[in-house]
Amino acid sequence: xxxxxxxxxxxxxxxxxxxxxxxxxxxxxxxxxxxxxxxxxxxxxxxxxxxxxxxxxxxxxxxxxxxxxxxxxxxxxxxxxxxxxxxxxxxxxxxxxxxxxxxxxxxxxxxxxxxxxxxxxxxxxxxxxxxxxxxxxxxxxxxxxxxxxxxxxxxxxxxxxxxxxxxxxxxxxxxxxxxxxxxxxxxxxxxxxxxxxxxxxxxxxxxxxxxxxxxxxxxxxxxxxxxxxxxxxxxxxxxxxxxxxxxxxxxxxxxxxxxxxxxxxxxxxxxxxxxxxxxxxxxxxxxxxxxxxxxxxxxxxxxxxxxxxxxxxxxxxxxxxxxxxxxxxxxxxxxxxxxxxxxxxxxxxxxxxxxxxxxxxxxxxxxxxxxxxxxxxxxxxxxxxxxxxxxxxxxx
Numbered sequence: 001x002x003x004x005x006x007x008x009x010x011x012x013x014x015x016x017x018x019x020x021x022x023x024x025x026x027x028x029x030x031x032x033x034x035x036x037x038x039x040x041x042x043x044x045x046x047x048x049x050x051x052x053x054x055x056x057x058x059x060x061x062x063x064x065x066x067x068x069x070x071x072x073x074x075x076x077x078x079x080x081x082x083x084x085x086x087x088x089x090x091x092x093x094x095x096x097x098x099x100x101x102x103x104x105x106x107x108x109x110x111x112x113x114x115x116x117x118x119x120x121x122x123x124x125x126x127x128x129x130x131x132x133x134x135x136x137x138x139x140x141x142x143x144x145x146x147x148x149x150x151x152x153x154x155x156x157x158x159x160x161x162x163x164x165x166x167x168x169x170x171x172x173x174x175x176x177x178x179x180x181x182x183x184x185x186x187x188x189x190x191x192x193x194x195x196x197x198x199x200x201x202x203x204x205x206x207x208x209x210x211x212x213x214x215x216x217x218x219x220x221x222x223x224x225x226x227x228x229x230x231x232x233x234x235x236x237x238x239x240x241x242x243x244x245x246x247x248x249x250x251x252x253x254x255x256x257x258x259x260x261x262x263x264x265x266x267x268x269x270x271x272x273x274x275x276x277x278x279x280x281x282x283x284x285x286x287x288x289x290x291x292x293x294x295x296x297x298x299x300x301x302x303x304x305x306x307x308x309x310x311x312x313x314x315x316x317x318x319x320x321x322x323x324x325x326x327x328x329x330x331x332x333x334x335x336x337x338x339x340x341x342x343x344x345x346x347x348x349x350x351x352x353x354x355x356x357x358x359x360x361x362x363x364x365x366x367x368x369x370x371x372x373x374x375x376x377x378x379x380x381x382x383x384x385x386x387x388x389x390x391x392x393x394x395x396x
Contacts, residue, residue, distance in 0.1 A: 001022060001023070001024055001025070001033070001061075001062055001063065001064060002025045002045050002051070002054075002061060002062070002063045002064070002065075002068055003025070003026070003033075003045070003063055003064035003065045003067075004024055004025070004026025004027060004028070004031030004032060004033040004034045004040075004064070005031060005032050005033065005064050005065065005356075006032045006033070006064075006356040006358075006365070007064035007065075007285060007286045007302075008024060008026075008032070008033035008037075008064040009032045009033040009035075009036055009037075009356060009357070010286065010291075010294070010302050010354070011062075011064065011286060011302045011305060011306060012024075012033060012036060012037050013036075013302065014300060014302035014303040014305075014306050015306045018306065020306060020310070021039070022037050022038075022039065023037075023039045023040075023041065023054070023057075023058055024037040024039065024040045024041065025041050025043055025045055025050070025051070025054045026040055026041070026042055026043075027042070027044075027045075028042065029042060030359075032356045032357050032358055033064070035357045036357070041053075041054050045067065045068050046067075046068075046069060046072075048072050048075055051068070051072055051075075051076060052075070052076070052079065055076055055079070055081045058081065059082070059310075060081075060082045060083075060084055060309050060310060061076060061081055061082065061083045061084070062083075062084050062085075062263060062285075062305070062309045063085075063090075063284075063285055064285055064286070065285065066090060066093045066094045066283070066284065066285070067094070067165070068090075070087050070090070070091050070094060073086070073087035073090065074087050084211070084262040084263055084308070084309040085260075085261050085262045085263050085284045086260065086262065088259075088260065089259045089260050089261045089262070089284060090284055092259050092282055092284075093282045093283055093284045093285075094164060095163055095164055096161055096162075096163050096164070096192050096281075097115050097163045097190060097192055099282055100113050100192065102258075102259065103255070103279055106254070106255075106258045108251060108254070108255060108279055109251075109276060109277065109278050109279065110278055110279050111159075111194045111195045111197050111270070111278050111280070112128075112129060112194065112195040113192060113193060113194040113195070114128075114192075114193055115163070115190055115191070115192055115193075116160075116191050116192070116193045118185060119178045119179075119181040119182050119185065120178065121193075122158055122160065122175070122178065122181040122193055123178045123181070125158060125193045126155045126156050126158050126193075127155065129155065129195055130155050156175065156176050156177055157174050157175060157176045157196045158174075158175055158181070158193050158194070158195070158196060159172065159173070159174055159175075159193070159194045159195070159196050160172070160173045160174075160175055160181065160184045160191050160192070160193055160194075161173075161184075161191065161192045161194065162184060162187065162189050162190070162191060162192075163189060163190040163191065163192055164189065164190075165189070170228075172228065174196060197270045197272060197278060197280075198272060198273050199270035199271055199272050199273065199278075200271045200272065200273055201222055201224075201237075201271050202222070202223045202224070202225060202268065202269065202270060202271070202280070203220055203221065203222060203223065203237055203240070203248060203268075203269040203270075203271050203277065204220070204221050204223045204233070204266055204267065204268050204269065204287070204289035204290075205217065205218075205220050205248040205249055205251065205252035205266075205267045205269060206218040206221070206252070206264065206265070206266050206267075206287065206289060206290045206293075206301060207249070207252045207253050207256050207264075207265050207267075208263065208264050208265070208301070208304040208305060208307075208308050208314055208317070209253075209256040209257070209261050209262060209263070209265065209308060210262065210307070210308040210311055210312070210313075210314060211262050211308075211311045212311060213257075214313065214314050215253055215256060215257070215314070216304065216314045216315075216316075216317045217249040217252060217253055217317060218235075218290065218293060218297060218301070218317045219235055219236035219237075219245075219317075219318075219319060220236060220237050220240060220245045220248045220249060220269075221233050221234060221235040221236060221237050221289055221292065222234045222237035222238060222240075223268065223288075223289045227363075229328070229330070229363075229365070230288045230289065230328060231327065231328055232325065232326070232327050232328075232380075232383070232384070233288070233289050233291065233292050233325070233326040233327075234323070234324075234325055234376070234380070235292045235293075235296055235319060235323070235324045235325070235326075236319070236323075238376060240271075244271070244275070244277060247277060248267075248269055248277050251267060251269075251277070251279065252265060252267040255267060255279075255282070261284055262308055262309060263284060263285065263305050263308045263309050264284070264285060264286050264287065264290065264301050264304065264305040264308070265282065265283070265284055266282070266283040266285075266287030266289055266290060267279060267281075267282060268280040268281040268282070268283070268289070285305070286301045286302050286305050287301070288328070288365075288368075291326045291354070291368050291370070292324045292325070292326040292370055293317070294352070294354065294370060295320075295324065295352040295370040295372060296319050296320055296321060296324025296370060296372050297316075297317055297318065297319055297320065297324075298315065298316040298317065298318050298319075298320060299314070299315025299316050299317060303315055304317065320372065321372040321373055321374070322373070322374050322376075323372060323373060323374070323375070323376045323379045324370060324371070324372040324379070325370070325371050325372070325376075325379045325380050325382075325383040326368055326369070326370050326383065327368065327369055327383040327384055327386070327387035328365055328367075328368045328387065329355070329365070329366055329367040329368055329369060329387050329390045329391055330362075330363055330364065330365060330366065330391055331358075331360040331361045331362050331363060331364040331365075331366050331391070332360070332362060332391035332392040332393060333362075333392045334360070334390075334391070334392035337355065337360065337366070337367075337390050340389050340390050340392075341353065343389055344369075344386045344389055344390065347385070347386075348371070348382050348385075348386060350371065350372070350373070350382075351369060351370075351371055351382065351386050352369065352370040352371070353367065353369050353386070353390075354367055354368050354369070354370070355367035367390070368387070369383055369386045369387050369390070370383070371383040371386070
């Protein structure tokens with residue numbers, strides 16, 4: 001596995017019952033997965049020679065991030081090493097411009113978008129979204145709400161994204177005018193402009209696909225973000241119309257097939273105010289929106305990812321309980337979270353705590369908690385209390 005973060009750590013854990021021997025390419029010995037995997041190579045995934053040396057003796061290569069250069073992955077394939085997902089699939093998670101072009105070609109609904117060259121081009125893109133007759137007035141207001149916030153239909157604000165390298169809100173800007181649009185271009189990389197969608201909430205559809213074409217779909221979840229970072233995931237998404245849920249699963253399975261994805265695919269979605277779903281982002285690896293499956297599904301996303309990349313039969317993705325909630329634990333004022341276990345475990349014996357072995361830094365993902373049960377309000381309260389106590393924002 002290339003990448004030593006928490007996704008690699010939890011994927012390794014899922015492979016242990018199957019006797020899967022893991023070899024890890026990690027940036028440092030302190031990385032989350034490097035602390036628990038026995039066979040660790042320290043090196044730079046951006047260096048082709050390092051990748052080739054690492055890959056020798058491996059039956060298959062997979063990843064806990066999308067940042068390995070595409071041309072390096074092609075070189076590994078040319079060496080006869082199975083890479084899953086392969087470079088032709090993974091490039092759609094690496095390059096947002098390529099991803100949008102492909103989704104357009106296969107008829108997947110997305111926000112209006114275009115590659116832009118400078119702030120003036122951003123302004124032109126914004127104007128393209130204005131209804132006829134609104135160009136002079138600069139757009140008209142739509143109702144405020146969870147997603148819209150009183151924005152104009154067309155015109156500014158516009159969402160700008162670096163085509164490569166962004167994650168967890170990094171490399172993403174919401175700009176209200178031409179002056180603010182200058183910032184993303186200072187890095188000298190291509191920029192994608194997208195309309196700011198008037199959405200009700202964010203959803204995620206998680207699917208897993210194997211090389212021989214078997215695929216499974218987990219229940220569609222609601223993903224709640226705070227400052228661009230996933231905070232809470234509710235499985236299944238509450239009050240989601242069954243037709244829309246099936247549509248979301250169908251979209252994700254179609255994308256996995258058309259892009260020839262092998263392994264786990266997370267499709268992040270907007271549920272719009274007018275009853276549609278639009279694809280926001282893709283991730284071809286285990287994903288934060290699927291962490292609930294560790295304790296809430298018959299087969300976790302990590303176990304099914306391992307099965308898929310090894311071309312084993314996939315496991316049952318159905319939930320174990322009516323409701324499961326995952327809340328991320330972000331670093332706060334308490335560097336020693338161990339003492340907080342006493343309170344959390346005594347208060348809720350059914351609580352599942354997953355810590356990543358990371359140094360605690362403010363705002364950093366250092367773990368998550370899962371709760372499950374029959375009553376959504378109770379499950380939500382238990383998860384949020386535990387995550388808050390571990391972070392130090394709740395003290396009783």
